[in-house]
Amino acid sequence: MELILGSASPRRKKLLKEMGFNFKVIIPDVAEVYSPDLETEYVAPFLAQLKANYLKSGLDRDQLLICCDTVVIYKDEILGKPNDTRDAFRTLTKLSGKKHYVMSAVCMVINDKMIEFKETTSIEFKTLSNTEIEHYIKNHKPFDKAGSYGIQEWLGHIGVSSIQGSYTNVMGLPTQRLYLEIMKLSN
Numbered sequence: 001m002e003l004i005l006g007s008a009s010p011r012r013k014k015l016l017k018e019m020g021f022n023f024k025v026i027i028p029d030v031a032e033v034y035s036p037d038l039e040t041e042y043v044a045p046f047l048a049q050l051k052a053n054y055l056k057s058g059l060d061r062d063q064l065l066i067c068c069d070t071v072v073i074y075k076d077e078i079l080g081k082p083n084d085t086r087d088a089f090r091t092l093t094k095l096s097g098k099k100h101y102v103m104s105a106v107c108m109v110i111n112d113k114m115i116e117f118k119e120t121t122s123i124e125f126k127t128l129s130n131t132e133i134e135h136y137i138k139n140h141k142p143f144d145k146a147g148s149y150g151i152q153e154w155l156g157h158i159g160v161s162s163i164q165g166s167y168t169n170v171m172g173l174p175t176q177r178l179y180l181e182i183m184k185l186s187n
């Protein structure tokens with residue numbers, strides 16, 4: 001079967017490549033919009049399915065489409081990508097010294113069959129100083145990252161005091177679970 005990654009994320013491409021898979025990339029040109037009434041736990045699955053539904057009509061037989069969406073959840077709030085430096089600072093200040101959750105939902109399509117799953121990882125940051133937050137934003141420009149940070153970057157190295165669950169899930173793709181699901185389809 002041929003793998004197709006339905007994502008523009010450079011981190012997802014890197015992780016899937018590091019898993020040893022060859023794949024094509026098709027970027028879903030769809031607005032990632034959801035109802036404000038949607039409960040936080042359903043946002044990532046909704047968006048992953050939205051992307052898959054947009055791309056699935058172009059699939060050939062035995063092509064496996066993999067779409068994913070990752071959200072950062074603090075209390076009952078989705079912390080999206082920051083709009084600017086002030087927004088990133090506000091978000092990271094909110095996460096400082098606190099626990100939050102990162103949820104990735106994966107929607108795979110093969111031969112008109114849809115397979116969906118999600119993974120949630122708990123992250124806790126140490127109390128971050130304003131200087132650390134400013135340094136991170138200035139040097140790493142986390143404007144394309146939900147929650148205003150990348151765990152694989154400087155802030156993840158110095159700021160994460162606790163992680164429970166999949167590390168790669170926080171990067172945007174729950175690789176271990178994805179591998180298991182792909183292997184089920186290969187047998």
